[in-house]
Amino acid sequence: MSEKQFGANLVVDSLINHKVKYVFGIPGAKIDRVFDLLENEEGPQMVVTRHEQGAAFMAQAVGRLTGEPGVVVVTSGPGVSNLATPLLTATSEGDAILAIGGQVKRSDRLKRAHQSMDNAGMMQSATKYSAEVLDPDTLSESIANAYRIAKSGHPGATFLSIPQDVTDAEVSIKAIQPLSDPKMGNASIDDINYLAQAIKNAVLPVILVGAGASDVKVASSLRNLLTHVNIPVVETFQGAGVISHDLEHTFYGRIGLFRNQPGDMLLKRSDLVIAVGYDPIEYEARNWNAEIDSRIIVIDNAIAEIDTYYQPERELIGDIAATLDNLLPAVRGYKIPKGTKEYLDGLHEVAEQHEFDTENTEEGRMHPLDLVSTFQEIVKDDETVTVDVGSLYIWMARHFKSYEPRHLLFSNGMQTLGVALPWAITAALLRPGKKVYSHSGDGGFLFTGQELETAVRLNLPIVQIIWNDGHYDMVKFQEEMKYGRSAAVDFGYVDYVKYAEAMGATGYRAHSKEELAEILKSIPNTTGPVVIDVPLDYSDNIKLAEKLLPEEFY
Known part of the structure; x- marks a missing residue:
């Protein structure tokens, strides 16, 4: 006779199937069967933390460093509510997390029972997707969907609330094997040619590198482009590190907080801002385009959020790395005009100085x-x-x-x-x-x-x-x-x-x-x-x- 399988087995087997290496969290009665299996199964390493907030920040860093969702598992009540700040941070900053929270048994959900609250409702505004799993047989499919949603498009947090009697219920189905990620193509040829012509006609084009460009593949493609086309670059704080040592001559600093940096000056002077993987939450466009006169073209994998200060005239939507690779042949040989180069050389000199004794x-x-x-x-x-x-x-x-x-x-x-x-x-x-x-x-x-x-x-x-x-x-x-x-x-x-x-x-x-x-x-x-x-x-x-x-x- 086969060994009994419970909802908690589907949870852990799903994490194993998705090749999750670490699970961060703190146990509690409403989710302890999952922790018991994590302790004994050959699966993710359980990292027990001293606070749920710390656990979720650790999971957020998995998303930022790898692009795959980090996983945090906590118990009900305050265990769940302590996740709010990290999940909001991850969703705002584009870091994939799958959070799983324990919940009271289903019969207690609408009562004033110990630790009973609307977990999924609380996390709705802090995540990309928030739901409560009410049927044990749907646990694995719920995890698979939440995992995919967390890393798709603009990455962020997803949250699943699981009642105790759902993890404790017997199940007979097996965990879902993960599907391959859908592959995006590059932006349209018409859009790429439009940007190429805009660059050739520009006196001072500037590439604004955001968090979305810090992906390893995107960074590699951008570096290759800059090796052949000398366009000045400005990073947001979350775009840090995209410019390598040998491309330092193209780099004019980071923008973020207080509109008084070399990057701000360069964006103001530019007649073409090419925003690559940029999200306005990193540094609102009203800070670098206060005069609402910047010409902006976007390269991203999702449409831009428009506001008064951020009105792209064209958006190149698709796989960012592929779009950059296809842009290179169309702009190879572009050179910054002589007068512009003199301005950039002077800006570089000033940027290396400071006024502090x-x-x-x-x-x-x-x-x-x-x-x-x-x-x-x-x-x-x-x-x-x-x-x-x-x-x-x-x-x-x-x-x-x-x-x-x-x-x-x-x-x-x-x-x-x-x-x-x-x-x-x-x-x-x-x-x-x-x-x-x-x-x-x-x-x-x-x-x-x-x-x-x-x-x-x-x-x-x-x-x-x-x-x-x-x-x-x-x-x-x-x-x-x-x-x-x-x-x-x-x-x-x-x-x-x-x-x-x-x-x-x-x-x-x-x-x-x-x-x-x-x-x-x-x-x-x-x-x-x-x-x-x-x-x-x-x-x-x-x-x-x-x-x-x-x-x-x-």
């Missing part, structure tokens, strides 16, 4: 630029760097250079605090043998700092750098600009060296760039988690929001 930094604290430059000298191109939200995120996005796609990670759509350490944990799992660096402010770090224990338990080579100033400083300096003072941004001292040691990690403190360099160089590649507390002097932050370039570059 790091010598006057408060004693015992480090200037942000000293931290960035010291770190830049240590980190390797193939090592992953995750960056939390806060003042550090502005300094890193503007000044830290990355040369590989999806190796410098920002939360730019939602600007969600607490993402850096969970993302670093996932990067260390998916990219074994490589150090991973996580940067957080002292505010954002404690949103998910408990996951340091998870990193220790897994013995991951993560270097967590804490930019420590004792405030929610990104809010603080903007309040000071608006009101002449700050409010509700101060908090007490935490000894992060002792915090690290309490979790089983190694802790250091660096007061100068020399100390930081010495510590970073001394960390072996095979070590477990290391925390470096760096006291920061953020007194130059207000200059970040001021005009940084001479008038002639506007």
Whole structure:
């Protein structure tokens, strides 16, 4: 007689069939049969976390790094509600996640029973797709559809709520084998020829690289195009790393926060903006097209969301990499006009300069630029760097250079605090043998700092750098600009060296760039988690929001 199979078996077998390597989560009574099988089956590795939010951020990073949905499984009630922020972040920022939440048994769904709530309804606005599975026999097909939806078109989060009596019910059917992904063709030849002619007629065409262009295939095609056609490029924060070392002459910085960067100036001056994989949530068009006078052509795999400031005259919809490959023969040989080249050379020179005097930094604290430059000298191109939200995120996005796609990670759509350490944990799992660096402010770090224990338990080579100033400083300096003072941004001292040691990690403190360099160089590649507390002097932050370039570059 064959062994009994339950709904939970369909869940786990479906994840195995979809080649899911890791499941992140926290167990509970309403979903514990799934966790029991994950513990015993030869399938995904179960990574138990210290908070559901941390688990979902880790799953989000799987989506960002691989393009395949990361999987998070949690129990009912607050287990589900704690997923809201990460799922919203993933959907906004284009990262595929499949989230599975436990639910009370079906007979309790409409009662004021323990942990009974409308899970699927709650997650509707945070996801691409949210549903409750009411029939055990439909579990596998529901997972297959949610998995496909998560990574199709503009990727994002999907959510399935599964009542306890559905996972506990006996089933006789087998899990569905995943289908092959549908293949998109390139944009139409008419559209490609239209763009090619627009480029040839342009005086200053600019490629605006967004998150959708950071896919490995797309980045490769874009690099090949730029090898033969010298068009200037601007990245969004989530498009970081698309431009390689040998194409650095085409790169004019990143755009995001405060309209005063070289990339903003270039977009304003351009007579043709080619938006490749760009999503307005990364940096709204009203910031770089405030005058509503930009000529915009889009290359993407889905239609653009139109607004007053973003009105593409043509959209090349299809496989982005294939479209770029087919564009190359039509524009090969295009050269920037001489007068434009002189402008670009001058812009490059100005972009390499800054107006900050790091010598006057408060004693015992480090200037942000000293931290960035010291770190830049240590980190390797193939090592992953995750960056939390806060003042550090502005300094890193503007000044830290990355040369590989999806190796410098920002939360730019939602600007969600607490993402850096969970993302670093996932990067260390998916990219074994490589150090991973996580940067957080002292505010954002404690949103998910408990996951340091998870990193220790897994013995991951993560270097967590804490930019420590004792405030929610990104809010603080903007309040000071608006009101002449700050409010509700101060908090007490935490000894992060002792915090690290309490979790089983190694802790250091660096007061100068020399100390930081010495510590970073001394960390072996095979070590477990290391925390470096760096006291920061953020007194130059207000200059970040001021005009940084001479008038002639506007």
